Amino acid sequence: MSIDHAPYLSTLSRRGLFGLAAAAAGTTLLRGPQATAAGTAVGTEDAFADWLDRHATPVRTSPRGPLDDLTPLRRTVRDAVVVGLGESAHGTHTQFALKHRVARYLVEELGFRTIAWEESWGSGVVLDRYVRGDGTDARSAVGQALFMLRSQAMLDLVRWMREFNRGRPDWDQVRFLGADVLELRALQYDEIERFTAAVAPARLPRVRALLGVLALRGTPQEHLVWYKYRLTEDERRPLVAAARELHELVRDAAESRAARRGRAAVDPDDAVLHAYALLGFYESGSAAGIADDVRDRYVADLLTFWHERTGHRIAYGAANAHVAAAEEMVVEFPPDPPVRRRLAGGLLRARYGAGYVAVGTVFDHGTVLTGWEVDGGPRVYAVPPPSPSFADALLGRARLGDYLIDLRRGGPTEVRDRLDGPASLRIMSSAYDPARDEHYAQHLPSWRAGFDALLHVRTVAATQLV
Incomplete structure (x- = not known):
């Protein structure tokens, strides 16, 4: 590759x-x-x-x-x-x-039990699933990382993590966390839609409409350039509002009785963090977000949420x-x-x-x-x-x-x-x-x-x- x-x-x-x-x-x-x-x-x-x-x-x-x-x-x-x-x-x-x-x-x-990195949340999920033993090839997983992290050193790290986890119970496995909002991944969009369909189908039309507004324009890198460099601040503002509404809808769905009964094909915590990281991308990419160091607030929040979720x-x-x-x-x-x-x-x-x-x-x-x-x-x-x-x-x-x-x-x-x-x-x-x-x-x-x-x-x- x-x-x-x-x-x-x-x-x-x-x-x-x-x-x-x-x-x-x-x-x-x-x-x-x-x-x-x-x-x-x-x-x-x-x-x-x-x-x-x-x-x-x-x-x-x-x-x-x-x-x-x-x-x-x-x-x-x-x-x-x-x-x-x-x-x-x-x-x-x-x-x-x-x-x-x-x-x-x-x-x-x-x-x-968690190794977090200056890596986007969505690609971090791919790496986490690899180190926990899914069928993904290491190079394919690393190939979804931020371009500067598609390296031999990252391959060595995640291969060691997977080997460490071999034979260990789920509660004792080491996890990978992408603790940043630099880029978005299609996985976030797909799993938000699947989660909503399973636990809050009445909200699915609105969620799909918001996902359409926020859809990736090309590759994650091309989308980053489109959003941060080709749009005016007035054009970014409705996208931030759409991302905020989407996060609220997903968070409310995750707190619903259906989600608590475990009907979702997607973990409710994953769905909420998919939407939260998506909001982080759009907020931190706005002029106000850059001035207020919003990206690093999202980094600190993702680390905090993960610690609360896992105890790691x-x-x-x-x-x-x-x-x-x-x-x-x-x-x-x-x-x-x-x-x-x-x-x-x-x-x-x-x-x-x-x-x-x-x-x-x-x-x-x-x-x-x-x-x-x-x-x-x-x-x-x-x-x-x-x-x-x-x-x-x-x-x-x-x-x-x-x-x-x-x-x-x-x-x-x-x-x-x-x-x-x-x-x-x-x-x-x-x-x-x-x-x-x-x-x-x-x-x-x-x-x-x-x-x-x-x-x-x-x-x-x-x-x-x-």
């Missing part, structure tokens, strides 16, 4: 794909990375490097093999309900494989910006200006307190697959060591290359002051210009406001597409 790098990719922007760019006036901005540079914190770099050498623990990056190197995570995670697993670039095989390894540890050693502890893999626990941060993706955002990790910290733990992943140098916005599709870029303005540069001074450091550990005054001071981390999305490397940034009010722990990788290799 190969990916069709269709022309629509050049239409997508950081704003469309990741919702991390300014979209409305009135946002409060910081200056560039120098405003929060690691080098401006109190204390010396030597003291910080010494602290890293005394407290960092080595990690292996392959998802296979014994997990004893991750034992220190037990103290970091403790009784967390959700653990965010970040990455500083979506296009590296190495960071994904390390997150797979951490997810293995959380599942096998700490009893986590959840490992949530996404970009460092989405995972960071800070109430607010500033993100910067050239050529767009920096903008203040409130993203999923901050919402989860507000909901769960210490029950949400954020673990970021950073790297020093290597190769990254990105450039999805360029005609002809992505390519591999060589990424240099980080600018001194980035906290990543200071983390790279440790004796170890690949390691875990708990940022909550004690240290001398200059180290504590630094960790409680501002930090900028390098972060890459769907486009990259090496000449502007120091401006691809996530600016945090403090290291420890953003992350409880960090994983550092010295050298990364690019994502391997399948």
Whole structure:
């Protein structure tokens, strides 16, 4: 199976794909990375490097093999309900494989039973059904994922999940959750209609009419471009209203006596979440939705609903910006200006307190697959060591290359002051210009406001597409 790098990719922007760019006036901005540079914190770099050498623990990056190197995570995670697993670039095989390894540890050693990802809800359902043993081929299931996740690393993850589940009772199986609303899938439409026909046939004509209004225009990717780039805000508004009405109808049907009697061919909870994620796509794609960080509110809601539904502890893999626990941060993706955002990790910290733990992943140098916005599709870029303005540069001074450091550990005054001071981390999305490397940034009010722990990788290799 190969990916069709269709022309629509050049239409997508950081704003469309990741919702991390300014979209409305009135946002409060910081200056560039120098405003929060690691080098401006109190204390010396030597003291910080010494602290890293005394407290960092080595990690292996392959998802296979014994997990004893991750034992220190037990103290970091403790009784967390959700653990965010970040990455500083979506296009590296190495960071994904390390997150797979951490997810293995959380599942096998700490009893986590859901692995959520920065993946759309509908395609997540396909992956979940695969890992629970349906007849789908792994490549077919991964082929429905977001285009950047159709990779060897994702294949390795879901194949491991399926093997882990083999022979286990339903209640003890690990589940896959697509915890995002980036795209829609036909499965959502089909199962909403089937569910309504089974439990609320009187409402079926109206549900079908709404589904018709909201129908996919071409592939999920073509539909995304159509909605976000070809419609005016006035044209989007009735679609948001239709999606909201549809969600209300499905939610009411799920609470009906017929649904409670178990007559539905589709699980009522699935039907409600199909409709909720559909509403999330339309709301987050509107101008108001982008300005209000609505997409990340839906991410936090999907994770919360899933925990309430299953009781599972959840490992949530996404970009460092989405995972960071800070109430607010500033993100910067050239050529767009920096903008203040409130993203999923901050919402989860507000909901769960210490029950949400954020673990970021950073790297020093290597190769990254990105450039999805360029005609002809992505390519591999060589990424240099980080600018001194980035906290990543200071983390790279440790004796170890690949390691875990708990940022909550004690240290001398200059180290504590630094960790409680501002930090900028390098972060890459769907486009990259090496000449502007120091401006691809996530600016945090403090290291420890953003992350409880960090994983550092010295050298990364690019994502391997399948």
